[in-house]
Amino acid sequence: MTPQTEDHLAEIIRGANAPVAVRGGATRHHPGDGEALSTAGLSGITLYEPGALTLVARAGTPMAEIEAALAAENQRLPFEPMDYRTLLGTEGAPTIGGAVAMNVSGPRRVQAGACRDSLIGVRFVDGTGTVVKNGGRVMKNVTGYDLVKLLAGSRGSLGVLTEVAFKVLPAAEDAACVLVAGLDLPQAVAAMSRALGSPYEVSGAAHVPVGLDGAPVTMLRVEGLAASVAYRAGALRDLMAPFGPAEIETRSGAEGGPGVQTGWAWIRDAAMFAGTDEDVWRIHCRPSHAAELAARTGSDRLLLDWGGGLIWVGLPAGTDLRARLADFAGHATRMRGEGPGARPQQPAPVAALEGAIREKFDPKGLFRGTA
Known part of the structure; x- marks a missing residue:
């Protein structure tokens, strides 16, 4: 399914009674469960005002198109999004909606913040087929409930993004x-x-x-x-x-x-792991705990980013890193390889809260299989 308009997407969701798996550029390796629903048809920059440092684009717009438009005006996205194709060996084209859904944030996060910190507005279709708009198209108009931050990093589990709005920054000289x-x-x-x-x-x-x-x-x-x-x-x-x-x-x-x-x-892009046959894990933690956690992994195939707040780990295929780490203030996610751990593991109170939110946005459970 590849809807070409937001109304067509809403119609598909209203008529769906089985899980769907939302896709952007299909650059990640976890396919999810259910029939594929692609946002590729929802593409194009709808508003770009360089003087106002504001860009609005449909969710299926390729990241390369976004970056080219910004570069022409000597501007850039603040959050330096990772290109997962290097790590995962996948094809396709990363999209701006996929970056939002995964809250993809690169090394500049330590200064400029995460993807969600630059996001000022969203449009999406929830699990009932309702089109929801939150935030605005300029920074001063971000009002109402902060669904903008809620959608960023939701991994497509609350709805299908159709349009996103960002504040952008001048490129560095x-x-x-x-x-x-x-x-x-x-x-x-x-x-x-x-x-x-x-x-x-x-x-x-x-x-x-x-x-x-x-x-x-x-x-x-x-x-x-x-x-x-x-x-x-x-x-x-x-x-x-x-x-x-x-x-x-x-x-x-x-x-x-x-x-x-x-x-x-x-x-x-965690390029040190490209082309190898090892499993790759990603640990989010307090920087002050990074050295201890890195030692617990038992691996010398490590890359620390965000001042130690992000640790990439390469391990032999099939290794369960979570068993080695035990409890800690953060989470570990398997980014490449087969086995458990492909989704962040939340503490029970947080998981219960997330479940209640998903029940409100997706009462039919259409997006439960989306990775």
């Missing part, structure tokens, strides 16, 4: 990355915490225990006007002195590296 080599996990988390707590507006903080050259590397990114980037990168390098020698890599890689853009795309 320049970028640099401060690299600190040789830190163990506790040292790396401490270094990232110190950098993120500094006044130097760090827009990315990541650590790889086994880098491309086999040695640990901690990466700290700054972005903005060229003069500001040069000053902040130098000050950040000096701030890292207690952790060992640090060097600065520029946007172009002029100092011998591959360049800031390439390096952070590698972090954003």
Whole structure:
């Protein structure tokens, strides 16, 4: 099913009596249960006002189209969405609606917030076939119940998104990355915490225990006007002195590296796991717990992002990471591989609350199988 209009989609939902599995660009590997319902026909940018930093697009609009339109005006999405095709080896085209449904947020989350923090309005069709609108098309008009935040990250379980509205930001004139080599996990988390707590507006903080050259590397990114980037990168390098020698890599890689853009795309897309046969898990946790949890995984195939708040883990196929981690303040999700853990596991009170919300939005249970 590929509706071409919002009214057609609402008609399909009203007539449905069996589960449907909502699809955007089909770039994720969990197919869900039920007949596929694609938003690909709901495509196109409906409003873009660069002067107002506002963009509105239908949910099935390819991310590449969004990014091209913004780049033409020297602007960007604040939340740096990951491209799952690198990790999962899938095809298709990522869509803006899929990014919202999964709350896809990249390394810049530590500075600019998650996808939901840039989202200012949504339109969607709920499980009764009712078209619901919440928020607005400009930042000052976000009013009423905050269904905007509720829909972001709901994984298509509350309704089918048809249109989304975002605040956008100017693109950075320049970028640099401060690299600190040789830190163990506790040292790396401490270094990232110190950098993120500094006044130097760090827009990315990541650590790889086994880098491309086999040695640990901690990466700290700054972005903005060229003069500001040069000053902040130098000050950040000096701030890292207690952790060992640090060097600065520029946007172009002029100092011998591959360049800031390439390096952070590698972090954003968890590219170190591309093309391998291992299972890949994603842990959301408190950064202060990152070193301990990383050690509990029993793996050296690790990538820490968000200053330690996000941990990617590669494990042998079939490994149940949740059993190794036991209880902790966060959750672990299997992103690649077969077995349990493909959906976030919530504490019982949160799960009960989510169930009650889904019952209101989807009384027929049409979206229960959507991944």
